[in-house]
Every structure is written in structure tokens, then in C-alpha cells.
Amino acid sequence: MNEKRGSWYLLTGLIIGLIIGLILSATALPVQYINTDPSTLSDDAKAAYRIMVAQAYLAEGDGGRARARLALLQEVNPAEVVIAQAQSMLAESGNDASARALALLAAAVSEPSLSITPLPMLTPMAAEVIPATPAASGTSSAEITQGPTGTPGATNTPRPTATPQPTLGSPYVMSGEPETICDPLPAVSLLQIIVLDASGQAVPGVRVEISQASGGIETFYTGLYPEVSPGYADYLFLPDAVYTIRIGESGQPVTGLSAPLCGNDAENKPAYGSLRVIFTQP
Numbered sequence: 001m002n003e004k005r006g007s008w009y010l011l012t013g014l015i016i017g018l019i020i021g022l023i024l025s026a027t028a029l030p031v032q033y034i035n036t037d038p039s040t041l042s043d044d045a046k047a048a049y050r051i052m053v054a055q056a057y058l059a060e061g062d063g064g065r066a067r068a069r070l071a072l073l074q075e076v077n078p079a080e081v082v083i084a085q086a087q088s089m090l091a092e093s094g095n096d097a098s099a100r101a102l103a104l105l106a107a108a109v110s111e112p113s114l115s116i117t118p119l120p121m122l123t124p125m126a127a128e129v130i131p132a133t134p135a136a137s138g139t140s141s142a143e144i145t146q147g148p149t150g151t152p153g154a155t156n157t158p159r160p161t162a163t164p165q166p167t168l169g170s171p172y173v174m175s176g177e178p179e180t181i182c183d184p185l186p187a188v189s190l191l192q193i194i195v196l197d198a199s200g201q202a203v204p205g206v207r208v209e210i211s212q213a214s215g216g217i218e219t220f221y222t223g224l225y226p227e228v229s230p231g232y233a234d235y236l237f238l239p240d241a242v243y244t245i246r247i248g249e250s251g252q253p254v255t256g257l258s259a260p261l262c263g264n265d266a267e268n269k270p271a272y273g274s275l276r277v278i279f280t281q282p
Helices: 008-026 043-060 063-071 078-091 096-110
Strands: 122-124 128-131 143-146 160-162 179-181 190-196 207-212 217-221 232-236 243-247 254-257 261-264 270-272 274-280
Touching: 043 063, 043 078, 043 096, 063 078, 063 096, 078 096, 078 217, 096 217, 190 243, 207 232, 217 232, 254 274
Parallel strands: 190 274
Antiparallel strands: 122 160, 128 143, 179 274, 190 232, 207 217, 207 243, 243 254, 261 270
16 A cells, blocks of 8 residues: 655655755854955954054055055944054053054054055075185185085075164154143043154154053053044043153153143032143154
């Protein structure tokens, strides 16, 4: 006797096969994306991509190429995203070098006319040619190529040597006295720092170290507020705290900086203003 089966068996088999296929594709055989558009990357991968773009800009000094690479992420305001990433890295005590590179990239995105000097490239060291010592049998001397390690050999490949780093110029020094800002009274009390080079141009990516007498050093960089100035940075003052700051890698510390008292507010409480300090290269 033949059992008559309906189409439900086919439908059940199709569903079971679909479920097995989904499980295999999610676990044993996941989909691998290769050479995809940067805009499809995850948030973490996009952050890593921005750091690579920033490091490439630091090495090449090509702002146009950096902006084109960053545009592939298809973000509405790439400068703000780069700035937020740099600030987040500094707040989490991340890589200072990457944060500086991101600050320079943010300034380049916001200021297309801004340019930086790329890092020096490695150049090969020429092989030294010296005469060989005459053999004891009286044969004439021959020229032998000496590798950079001093071991004779005609096939040694010259090793690269780093080109000396260009000088960074004079250290940044404070120009004049700090300017007190009380009128209008700012909503928050800030230490406002502006860094200029010898020609008066704003300089992004300059390291700023700030500390209190109680201890601890915080680091940030100019260029994270390009809408103000590529050479601008600020720090939130705490009332009654005294700060010391140092600009650049070799600048002299400036001590005794604190929030200026600007009288009392409407509730008769002390009102503090901001302090603007300008640093230049002599």
C-alpha cells in the first residue's frame, strides 16, 4: 500500500535546510569581506583607518591626499569625528603620537591651505670601496667592496641609515603677560593657549603639558579646535588651583597660572574668568 504524502514534507525539508545553512554561514563558514568600501567598516575599524590616514599624512605632508582618504568614510563632518577621536584617546591616556597625528589631520581637514613638513625618509648608505691588502705571494692588490658592517664582500647590500632629523627651531616662549578675560564673563573658566611660529602662523599638533602642585601631568595638543585656530588649545581651570605648563618638547615651564577672579556673580559667589596665553618662537 503506497502512502500518499503531500507537499508538507518538501516544505519541512526546505526549512530545515535553510536553518542549517544559516548556522553554517554564521559559525563554520562566515562571510569574509575583502577590499570593501571604507564606509562599510565597523566603528573600531574606522577609528583604526583614521589613525592610518593621520600617520600617512604625518609622513607625506599631503593634505589633499589625506582629505581624499578620509572622505572615503563618507562622514558628514570628518573634522569633528577626528577631533573627537583624538580627545578620546587623550582622555583615556592613549597613544600620544597617534593623538598628535589626529590633531594635525583635523587641522588639515578644516584648513585646506595648511601644510606640514613630512618626516624625513630613509636613504641608503653608500658602500665603501677600500683596497685589499696585497697577498703574501706578491699578487697585485684588488679592490673589494666593504659592506657597512666592515665585513668584506662583493655582494653585501648597503643598509639604510636614517637621515638626520631637521631642527625644530627655537623653543616656544610666552609672549607678553597672560590676558585676563572677564568681560564678558565666560560660562566656564579656561586656560586658553595659542601657539604661533616665528612668522606668526598658528601651529597645530604642538604638545602641551600641564600639571598642578598636587602632582600629575596631563598632555594635549593644539589643533583640536580648528574652528578657533589651528594653534589653539584650552584646559578647564579649577578654582584656586595653580598650574604649570610647558609648550613643545623643549620649552621652559611657565608656572603660577590660575583662574583670574572677576568679582562676584548674581548670587554673590566668586566668579572666575579665563586666561589667554600666547606662545611664539623668537
